[in-house]
Amino acid sequence: MRVTQGTFSYLPELTDEEIGLQVAYALDRGWPCSIEFTDDPHPRNTYWEMWGLPMFDLKDPAGVLLELNECRKAYPAAYIRLNAYDARYGRQTTALSFLVQRPAEEPGFRLDRAEGSDRRIGYTTHAYAADRPQGERYR
Amino acid sequence: MSGFAMRNGSPATPGEPSPAEAAPATLPPDARVDLARERAESHADEVLDALDSELIGLVPVKTRIREIAALLLVDRVRGRFGIDSGRPSLHMCFTGSPGTGKTTVAVRLAELLHRLGYIRKGHLVSVTRDDLVGQYVGHTAPKTKEVLKRAMGGVLFIDEAYYLYRAENERDYGQEAIEILLQVMENSRDDLVVVLAGYKDRMDSFFSSNPGMSSRIAHHVDFPDYETAELEEIGRLMTAREGYRLAPETEPVLRDYLERRRGQPRFANARSVRNAVERARLRHASRLVAAGGEVTREDLTTLRPEDFLASRVFTA
Numbered sequence: 001m002r003v004t005q006g007t008f009s010y011l012p013e014l015t016d017e018e019i020g021l022q023v024a025y026a027l028d029r030g031w032p033c034s035i036e037f038t039d040d041p042h043p044r045n046t047y048w049e050m051w052g053l054p055m056f057d058l059k060d061p062a063g064v065l066l067e068l069n070e071c072r073k074a075y076p077a078a079y080i081r082l083n084a085y086d087a088r089y090g091r092q093t094t095a096l097s098f099l100v101q102r103p104a105e106e107p108g109f110r111l112d113r114a115e116g117s118d119r120r121i122g123y124t125t126h127a128y129a130a131d132r133p134q135g136e137r138y139r
Numbered sequence: 140m141s142g143f144a145m146r147n148g149s150p151a152t153p154g155e156p157s158p159a160e161a162a163p164a165t166l167p168p169d170a171r172v173d174l175a176r177e178r179a180e181s182h183a184d185e186v187l188d189a190l191d192s193e194l195i196g197l198v199p200v201k202t203r204i205r206e207i208a209a210l211l212l213v214d215r216v217r218g219r220f221g222i223d224s225g226r227p228s229l230h231m232c233f234t235g236s237p238g239t240g241k242t243t244v245a246v247r248l249a250e251l252l253h254r255l256g257y258i259r260k261g262h263l264v265s266v267t268r269d270d271l272v273g274q275y276v277g278h279t280a281p282k283t284k285e286v287l288k289r290a291m292g293g294v295l296f297i298d299e300a301y302y303l304y305r306a307e308n309e310r311d312y313g314q315e316a317i318e319i320l321l322q323v324m325e326n327s328r329d330d331l332v333v334v335l336a337g338y339k340d341r342m343d344s345f346f347s348s349n350p351g352m353s354s355r356i357a358h359h360v361d362f363p364d365y366e367t368a369e370l371e372e373i374g375r376l377m378t379a380r381e382g383y384r385l386a387p388e389t390e391p392v393l394r395d396y397l398e399r400r401r402g403q404p405r406f407a408n409a410r411s412v413r414n415a416v417e418r419a420r421l422r423h424a425s426r427l428v429a430a431g432g433e434v435t436r437e438d439l440t441t442l443r444p445e446d447f448l449a450s451r452v453f454t455a
Contacts, residue, residue: 060292
């Protein structure tokens with residue numbers, strides 16, 4: 001099952017050149033970029049690991065791509081996303097966030113139903129990959 | 140939506156077509172290209188002319204920069220014929236005494252390389268040892284990398300680069316910064332141009348202890364000291380830029396001042412001229428205030444001999 005999170009997730013994978021163009025767009029608007037990775041892509045897991053600090057004062061996407069490739073080398077089987085933060089007063093939020101790497105095999109999610117009193121049902125999504133310990137979930 | 144547009148190959152960054160995108164498909168072998176037009180389109184001449192008119196002297200430097208501009212232009216036209224010549228290496232080393240215009244030329248160089256399409260942004264990141272070298276183990280690499288990332292797409296100007304290497308301390312973290320720098324200079328040649336600057340003799344000893352650095356720098360440019368006549372010209376340009384002018388009888392005084400100042404220790408070429416002009420402005424202002432009464436526009440803009448003659452240089 002293909003995880004669809006963030007911008008562009010219904011499109012074919014972006015090439016490095018296309019990622020560079022998106023980063024250039026963000027930098028032109030003064031949004032600093034940051035790189036994050038995880039092996040727990042549950043939709044409610046908003047806190048991914050940071051790959052270094054957010055990159056401030058960059059003018060050119062080459063610097064972001066350099067870090068991205070470093071991160072890919074270190075975690076070849078993790079989900080990696082690229083965030084661009086708009087610090088403008090009145091917005092102060094992530095303006096653009098998209099996946100730039102995903103594992104080769106994505107087992108997907110199981111839907112658990114918990115029956116409660118009065119025929120109520122609680123639903124939980126559970127990543128198959130999360131059954132294995134951290135670091136061994138995708139390879 | 141922009142994702143789809145991008146996939147079709149239309150540029151995603153409006154208003155900034157890179158030269159590669161603007162150029163049409165490969166020209167046939169028998170085509171002819173008008174070099175003069177190509178040159179006019181790059182608007183490089185504006186920067187070169189500004190360099191000529193706003194910077195006095197520095198003939199060897201200007202010649203070298205004109206040569207580089209010509210090379211990049213020719214390379215661009217060759218590229219249109221599909222001749223692949225590889226990117227020339229433009230890492231440089233500026234050596235010269237203090238105040239000979241190394242930083243100023245570096246700023247112009249960044250602008251020029253941007254117009255000729257060699258670098259993508261044309262900004263200048265000016266750093267010294269403090270910005271590259273960390274204070275404790277493991278601090279240097281991230282610091283250096285951050286600076287390099289900031290400089291990408293532009294020019295990284297390392298002032299007084301010889302401080303990076305301290306021969307007397309083998310555990311100095313400067314060595315680590317040099318290694319990262321070398322690696323990026325080699326691998327990311329497309330992304331940034333590194334310019335090292337410093338005094339001639341100390342740069343020479345820096346290169347002799349870091350032979351890898353010396354061989355990765357293609358252009359060693361030496362900035363000569365200014366002649367007195369050139370310094371005078373610089374002084375005139377500086378006063379004019381700040382809305383002052385020299386009274387006719389001030390000019391020989393300024394020349395005399397520069398002659399004397401040159402012979403004294405810690406003479407810093409154009410920087411000393413600027414300081415002299417600044418101090419003359421101070422004396423000019425206090426002279427006007429002390430005299431009181433009404434002033435004309437003429438009084439407010441004219442530097443008189445006594446503004447310079449009060450200097451310590453004449454008493455020593």
